[in-house]
Amino acid sequence: MKLVAINGYGTIGKRVAIAVSSQDDMKLVGVSKTKPDFEARMAVEKGHDLYITIPEREKLFDQAGIEIAGTADEMIAESDIVVDCTPGNVGPENLDKYKKAGVKAIYQGGEDHDLTGLSFNSFSNYDDSYGADYSRVVSCNTTGLTRSLKPIDDLCGVKKIRAVMVRRGGDPSQVNKGPINAIVPNPPTIPSHHGPDLKTVMYGVDITTVALLVPTTLMHQHNLMVELKNDVALDDVIDVLENRSRVLLLNAKEGLGSTAEFMEYAKELGRSRNDLFEIPIWKESLNIVDGELFYMQAVHQESDVVPENVDAIRAMLELESDNEKSIEKTNKAMGIL
Numbered sequence: 550m551k552l553v554a555i556n557g558y559g560t561i562g563k564r565v566a567i568a569v570s571s572q573d574d575m576k577l578v579g580v581s582k583t584k585p586d587f588e589a590r591m592a593v594e595k596g597h598d599l600y601i602t603i604p605e606r607e608k609l610f611d612q613a614g615i616e617i618a619g620t621a622d623e624m625i626a627e628s629d630i631v632v633d634c635t636p637g638n639v640g641p642e643n644l645d646k647y648k649k650a651g652v653k654a655i656y657q658g659g660e661d662h663d664l665t666g667l668s669f670n671s672f673s674n675y676d677d678s679y680g681a682d683y684s685r686v687v688s689c690n691t692t693g694l695t696r697s698l699k700p701i702d703d704l705c706g707v708k709k710i711r712a713v714m715v716r717r718g719g720d721p722s723q724v725n726k727g728p729i730n731a732i733v734p735n736p737p738t739i740p741s742h743h744g745p746d747l748k749t750v751m752y753g754v755d756i757t758t759v760a761l762l763v764p765t766t767l768m769h770q771h772n773l774m775v776e777l778k779n780d781v782a783l784d785d786v787i788d789v790l791e792n793r794s795r796v797l798l799l800n801a802k803e804g805l806g807s808t809a810e811f812m813e814y815a816k817e818l819g820r821s822r823n824d825l826f827e828i829p830i831w832k833e834s835l836n837i838v839d840g841e842l843f844y845m846q847a848v849h850q851e852s853d854v855v856p857e858n859v860d861a862i863r864a865m866l867e868l869e870s871d872n873e874k875s876i877e878k879t880n881k882a883m884g885i886l
């Protein structure tokens with residue numbers, strides 16, 4: 550059984566930990582924290598072995614009555630692969646550590662593509678990370694773009710993409726993030742980083758993105774304008790998206806006209822942490838005008854990249870060479886539609 554460590558037990562790390570635990574071909578070694586807070590306590594209560602990033606803080610964990618299994622370095626040494634879920638720009642400090650320990654590592658979208666020279670999406674370039682030592686699961690927004698654009702590209706070819714990304718100001722628990730009462734071009738320059746990031750997993754695609762931050766925490770929202778290479782009927786686009794896993798066509802007219810209602814739908818699915826791993830697309834928004842496809846979708850930023858991390862582990866550890874088989878296995882274990 551291959552051994553997986555999660556370095557950084559925050560929004561992404563805690564979800565990847567549960568997802569890894571639910572697979573039958575990999576085993577979770579443990580998770581790491583720097584602080585002895587409630588998240589650390591609950592990690593132990595959930596049955597995870599907890600390792601500390603800063604050994605000098607052992608006493609603090611001891612005083613807080615939180616049992617630790619060792620240091621993060623010890624956790625890394627025990628593993629075949631580390632999923633680095635530390636905050637953006639912390640990851641590079643860890644790369645030497647992983648190299649010295651001889652373990653593979655998966656980074657997240659907060660790190661630059663150049664750190665690994667290889668980025669990952671389950672649908673578009675799984676094979677390129679097969680057996681790789683280091684790769685990076687692209688960000689929540691880029692994962693969302695890839696999920697819907699790849700099947701469209703496969704169906705009829707994509708000539709040019711324009712996308713307006715409405716980004717959530719912060720995650721629900723991030724009390725220090727904003728804006729509270731503003732719309733912020735973020736970045737104020739065009740293109741935003743999302744277009745170039747998409748090209749790291751959908752090679753050669755012509756895309757320009759602009760992005761704004763808004764005062765909401767639930768989801769990101771995307772508005773896409775896609776010039777198509779070949780004529781296609783709207784019904785065929787709908788059909789291909791309906792048959793693609795990790796994408797959901799949902800109807801505004803059924804009371805799902807907003808990100809808040811998408812999150813209510815996720816609650817009804819009854820999953821842990823109310824996660825919506827799939828990318829919901831407003832079905833009514835799909836339209837083709839003069840050979841250009843338009844649609845609107847949303848991204849549950851806290852969870853959409855989680856199944857991709859599981860597939861990346863499987864590819865890099867050579868547990869499965871066929872991306873569709875890995876996707877199916879991950880979906881089944883996580884109850885993904």
Ligand SMILES: NC(=O)C1=CN([C@@H]2O[C@H](COP(=O)(O)OP(=O)(O)OC[C@H]3O[C@@H](n4cnc5c(N)ncnc54)[C@H](OP(=O)(O)O)[C@@H]3O)[C@@H](O)[C@H]2O)C=CC1
Nearest residue numbers: 557558559560561582583584634635636637657659689850
């Ligand atoms: N949140 C999101 O919407 C998304 C985030 N991402 C990307 O995923 C990555 C992780 O983000 P997210 O989960 O939000 O981050 P969080 O801040 O929620 O969690 C980060 C975790 O890393 C730990 N940590 C902090 N500093 C260090 C360090 N120096 N060494 C080791 N561990 C450390 C923290 O521990 P402690 O709390 O104990 O300090 C915490 O457990 C980033 O690259 C981000 O861009 C990708 C998609 C969506």
Ligand SMILES: O=C(OP(=O)(O)O)[C@H](O)COP(=O)(O)O
Nearest residue numbers: 658659688689690691716718850
């Ligand atoms: O990777 C993300 O977004 P991004 O694709 O807009 O960079 C996550 O939602 C984290 O974004 P943040 O950098 O606003 O915390």
